[in-house]
Amino acid sequence: MPHSYTPGLTVTEQTTVRRRRMLSLPGSVLVTIGETVRADQAVARAELPGKVYPLNLANQLGVAPDEIHEYLIKKVGDPVRKDEILAENKPLIKWLKTEVRSPITGVVESVSSVTGQVLLREPPRLLELLGYVDGRIVEVIPQQGVVVEATCSLVQGIFGIGGETRGEIVIAVTSPDEALTPRHLTADMKGKVVVGGSFVSSDALARAKEVGVAGVVIGGIHDKDLRALLGYDIGVAITGTEQVGLTLILTEGFGSIPMADKTFTLFSAHAGQPASISGATQIRAGVIRPEIIIPKQADAAGDHGMATVPQREGIRIGDQVRIIRDPLFGKIGEVASLPADLQKIPTESDVRVMEVRFADGSRAVIPRTNIELIEGS
Amino acid sequence: MASQEPAQTAHPLNVIVATDCGSTTTKAILIEKVGDEYRQTYRGEAPTTVEAPFEDVTRGVLNAIAEIEELSGRKILDGDQIMTPCRDPKTGVDIYISTSSAGGGLQMMVTGVVQNMTGESAQRAALGAGAIVIDVLASNDGRLPHEKIERIRTMRPDMILMSGGTDGGAVSHVVEMAEYIAAAEPRPRFGATYKLPLVYAGNTDAQPQVKKILGEKTALVLTENIRPVLERENLAPARNKIHDLFLEHVMQQAPGYKKLIEMAGAPIMPTPAAVGVIMETIAKREHLNLIGVDIGGATTDVFSVFEGLFNRTVSANLGMSYSISNVLAEAGLANIMRWVPFTIDEQTLRNRIKNKMIRPTTIPQTLDELQIEHAIAREALRLALIHHKSLATALKGIQQERTISDVFEQQQSGKTLIDMLKLDLIVGSGGILSHAPRRVQSMLMMVDAYEPLGVTRLSVDSIFMMPHLGVLSTIDEKAATDVFVRDCMVYLGTCIAPIGQGKDGDRCADYVITFADERVDKGTLAFGDLRLVPLAGDQKASIVIQPVKQVNLGAGAGVSVTREVQGGVVGLLLDGRGRPLQLPTDHNARVAALTKWYSAVGLYPTAS
Numbered sequence: 001m002p003h004s005y006t007p008g009l010t011v012t013e014q015t016t017v018r019r020r021r022m023l024s025l026p027g028s029v030l031v032t033i034g035e036t037v038r039a040d041q042a043v044a045r046a047e048l049p050g051k052v053y054p055l056n057l058a059n060q061l062g063v064a065p066d067e068i069h070e071y072l073i074k075k076v077g078d079p080v081r082k083d084e085i086l087a088e089n090k091p092l093i094k095w096l097k098t099e100v101r102s103p104i105t106g107v108v109e110s111v112s113s114v115t116g117q118v119l120l121r122e123p124p125r126l127l128e129l130l131g132y133v134d135g136r137i138v139e140v141i142p143q144q145g146v147v148v149e150a151t152c153s154l155v156q157g158i159f160g161i162g163g164e165t166r167g168e169i170v171i172a173v174t175s176p177d178e179a180l181t182p183r184h185l186t187a188d189m190k191g192k193v194v195v196g197g198s199f200v201s202s203d204a205l206a207r208a209k210e211v212g213v214a215g216v217v218i219g220g221i222h223d224k225d226l227r228a229l230l231g232y233d234i235g236v237a238i239t240g241t242e243q244v245g246l247t248l249i250l251t252e253g254f255g256s257i258p259m260a261d262k263t264f265t266l267f268s269a270h271a272g273q274p275a276s277i278s279g280a281t282q283i284r285a286g287v288i289r290p291e292i293i294i295p296k297q298a299d300a301a302g303d304h305g306m307a308t309v310p311q312r313e314g315i316r317i318g319d320q321v322r323i324i325r326d327p328l329f330g331k332i333g334e335v336a337s338l339p340a341d342l343q344k345i346p347t348e349s350d351v352r353v354m355e356v357r358f359a360d361g362s363r364a365v366i367p368r369t370n371i372e373l374i375e376g377s
Numbered sequence: 378m379a380s381q382e383p384a385q386t387a388h389p390l391n392v393i394v395a396t397d398c399g400s401t402t403t404k405a406i407l408i409e410k411v412g413d414e415y416r417q418t419y420r421g422e423a424p425t426t427v428e429a430p431f432e433d434v435t436r437g438v439l440n441a442i443a444e445i446e447e448l449s450g451r452k453i454l455d456g457d458q459i460m461t462p463c464r465d466p467k468t469g470v471d472i473y474i475s476t477s478s479a480g481g482g483l484q485m486m487v488t489g490v491v492q493n494m495t496g497e498s499a500q501r502a503a504l505g506a507g508a509i510v511i512d513v514l515a516s517n518d519g520r521l522p523h524e525k526i527e528r529i530r531t532m533r534p535d536m537i538l539m540s541g542g543t544d545g546g547a548v549s550h551v552v553e554m555a556e557y558i559a560a561a562e563p564r565p566r567f568g569a570t571y572k573l574p575l576v577y578a579g580n581t582d583a584q585p586q587v588k589k590i591l592g593e594k595t596a597l598v599l600t601e602n603i604r605p606v607l608e609r610e611n612l613a614p615a616r617n618k619i620h621d622l623f624l625e626h627v628m629q630q631a632p633g634y635k636k637l638i639e640m641a642g643a644p645i646m647p648t649p650a651a652v653g654v655i656m657e658t659i660a661k662r663e664h665l666n667l668i669g670v671d672i673g674g675a676t677t678d679v680f681s682v683f684e685g686l687f688n689r690t691v692s693a694n695l696g697m698s699y700s701i702s703n704v705l706a707e708a709g710l711a712n713i714m715r716w717v718p719f720t721i722d723e724q725t726l727r728n729r730i731k732n733k734m735i736r737p738t739t740i741p742q743t744l745d746e747l748q749i750e751h752a753i754a755r756e757a758l759r760l761a762l763i764h765h766k767s768l769a770t771a772l773k774g775i776q777q778e779r780t781i782s783d784v785f786e787q788q789q790s791g792k793t794l795i796d797m798l799k800l801d802l803i804v805g806s807g808g809i810l811s812h813a814p815r816r817v818q819s820m821l822m823m824v825d826a827y828e829p830l831g832v833t834r835l836s837v838d839s840i841f842m843m844p845h846l847g848v849l850s851t852i853d854e855k856a857a858t859d860v861f862v863r864d865c866m867v868y869l870g871t872c873i874a875p876i877g878q879g880k881d882g883d884r885c886a887d888y889v890i891t892f893a894d895e896r897v898d899k900g901t902l903a904f905g906d907l908r909l910v911p912l913a914g915d916q917k918a919s920i921v922i923q924p925v926k927q928v929n930l931g932a933g934a935g936v937s938v939t940r941e942v943q944g945g946v947v948g949l950l951l952d953g954r955g956r957p958l959q960l961p962t963d964h965n966a967r968v969a970a971l972t973k974w975y976s977a978v979g980l981y982p983t984a985s
Contacts, residue, residue: 052560054522223727235703254728325739347747348814
């Protein structure tokens, strides 16, 4: 049965990725198809409508809602400055006069004779959308965004926090099972993407923030240290908007877990090269995994027409897999056999299993749903 | 419940394949007519594929159906197509139907004028239609106008339901809310270019103004007022509009749903709406008061029918995989640990829960992991019921006629409809309850979480097929009923739980059970005892319980109760642990108590 397995995380030396860059509201696209863009280059721009301030003029003037038009000095569409008079009454005795002044600088958006309300809107804010990866524009969606294609090395993490950023890759530890400690983090790592080994403690994260690193890529973290970093507990894994001073990407999971050899080796081969990273994770409703994209140099990229979409045919004997549930959580091995029949596991559940062979020759029977393919070549 | 016309099929339905596209897995079942009755025969499942690299929900559907093909030997798929109708006895199916909660379900924002009146009515209408309510905005919700506008801007619902005002009443508040929504220019969660569907179900007098303000900016649909007069709710028209818009707009935007709609022979129903149909049918057919629960990976839905009144709530972030970490955050570690019969350090437990959150499709492989998941499930079930009780209420804000005899009864309007003493049946569904390795585990999870009072029957969905049968019932009532009775509903047994507390070992109640074969079992239930008396599902017994003087079984303190009770695959559970249920606070004493109870009912292999 090739159908019951969890698609794995991609760790690959060469692939072509396409990243859809979309404005959150219609605007204008600044680039054209075929154009080469840099990660830090604006590719589209939109004006985010300003904040709205409702003001109940009828109440403030003490008149009926359908009468407020008679008292308005500004009309719909007029610009106003802060403290400028919006409306006033004209009493016979001057000192009974009431003036209503604008609390903001902006425009009069609407006037309602049903509710007596005036809506004022602040000037729009300019939103710039960056390219995110060094690459080429392969699609333009008018008014909405673009698709950037890049030939690159790609590592997907399992969980991350913090948004998109970029920096040069620096390997801070000597092996994938070494923990990242404060002493590994030096001042020259400012603005860089620091790759650690098995674990990062809260001390090391504090030091990374102090140094000003752009991102930390690590095997695992304790849940309590993540809570300390964020100041709250994550209930549902939808992340990417955290403002903690750096982007954090876990490649393996929670706890102290050595980074997979393949992942560590790939990073080591690209030390010193620039990378685009994103901590955005969304495990529910359309999975987004955090990622590290290391673009190939322009001359190495060559000409390419289509993005490569990995073909997954299911799981096969000999495939490399990672165990993703206790008691062997984090261990990596290869598929030794795929029995077709259901087997009883210690919980007494009858499930589909596979036999996994480890580097030391030992074997274990694991529910198929508790393994993850290590994908990419 | 659904407003759609039943699907018209030209041929008889003898073979049916149905799927439920859940947030974690897509479950397929095959239903075949065997002789004169319909039976569920095979089942397959596969990970749901709304995510990359597939981003097409039909991929998971085809994978789950491919499993059925392999198990049954029936050829159902022709490439990416489901072969309908049947071509010969081993090829094709007569219809394919589906429910879905993948992609985060239907997420709605509702508005009203008074929060606990039209606001709550709107919430009930949306929940009843199978939605997750992400916020309730009301004129009197305490937020300043600009805060409301900011909130509407930042949330990206699939749909908005606007209510407010009784027909003929003042229009200004509801118009004001329409102005806020227009100013916020709300955008839908999926699809940047299409207009956000908005159902207006408020004061009909305000319809022209609402149309003027929102007609251009949203895909506006006007319908009847959900609260035409203060004393009456009229939720059905709004619910039906929500269903229609869900199919026409929202589902069209989710990855692969267009294809799924084309594949299906009947309208796709939101999973909770389909389960709701089943729960309502059970209650009506047997004239019962019931609580039903569907505990999933992302959400826990609770349904209740009391005195014929149906209510549904969804706890959007209480679930066993995607939302598992939120159960920990909401319940607190101590509340989860109180159900775990061994010692585990906090860091390990927290890391394990987070690892389940990020790899939601994994299953417990060891007994201690299973026990931890069962502990978390108890808390998710408990919290979801608290949430349900707060929303399943009588209408608030209406005048009550009082006589002189009511003077001393401080009864408020809008009290909860859930009365655990009047509860006849608890129905459990969802992976953790349907797939528990031993049925007694499902029973005790529900008993511990809900603390039923007096005499209550419990049942469970055998392999999780209530959503499938819910949608099937809209096209073929007989097929749905046949499968429900024979293959879906598993009666676990009856729980007898005296209300009161006492010292462990002290007498709680004396009982006499007379079985159908006239065998008699006499005994004393002590405080702190949990006892299981075997009684098969097709058997009944008569039980006479005489509680001690401070203990109540529903008839009053110390008053004897005689009841006819039904058995089940587990039997009769005599629960002398007291109500409210209190666990020892000391760690060692608590572990000892749990070990004793779990062992008494044979809950886990080591304890049996």
